[in-house]
Amino acid sequence: MMVPAGHAVEPSLSIRGLSKTYAGGVQALNNVNINVAPGEFLVILGPSGAGKSTLLRCVNRLVEPSAGEIFHNGAKITGRRRGLRAIRRQFGMVFQQFNLVKRLSVLTNVLTGRLAYRSIWRSLVYSFPEADKCIAIECLARVNMDHKAFQRADTLSGGEQQRVAIARALAQQPKVILADEPVASLDPKIARQVLSYLREAAQELGITVLCNLHQVEYAREFAERVVGMSHGSVVFEGSSLELTDDILHRIYYREPGEEEKEEA
């Protein structure tokens, strides 16, 4: 999102000094500091094991950080148990494996994005008000899937399932979308389509999007800004144009024997 010069804008997300050591001693995050502007499409780039998923799970409060804090629109969201449901409502999730309910229709899957706003009994019987159905159809139209609203989810291709998963996240009307390797299971043409829809969510709807990727070429093509991670640390932060060979080496290269050294 463009901000007039001289006007500091409050970050949508502010991640400060975030560390996570899992039981068993793996340090997945090591003093991570990232600010994300409202409506920004930010790519977190790094090899497998870099800590990308752990970072998103800390934001969504599925993983408890060992140290550090996360703020959303200036309010601290870590270190509290109360109001978790309200916090999670602000964060839509998109996963590598789509996570649709196979036996339900496309529309009902998208409607589950509205459940954060509805009572338990409604969610048990999948009963939704008309207003929610309008929202769901609108969100399906955004990803060009409204024509398949009544088809069963398990009859769709992978790319179509991921578009429905994006519609489900949009139906939640979140402030932030957290996408964890959303295109890792898709072929390149479909992957680019899915990333375009995620970028549109940021650019057209002003939703802040954090998108984990391990493929450099997609980061180059789609990211406004890239955060490069290696071994739980941020080792690069800048425009995708700055992803030189040197920087990529820093993100992807693992010293021989480094793992043993770290665990010692």
Ligand SMILES: Nc1ncnc2c1ncn2[C@@H]1O[C@H](COP(=O)(O)OP(=O)(O)O)[C@@H](O)[C@H]1O
């Ligand atoms: N629940 C867990 N328990 C123990 N170790 C974990 C757990 N989840 C992830 N890890 C470890 O933390 C490190 C970072 O993992 P992850 O956040 O999944 O990285 P990425 O998403 O970049 O592949 C890895 O070494 C991984 O094995």
Ligand SMILES: [Mg+2]
């Ligand atoms: Mg991961």
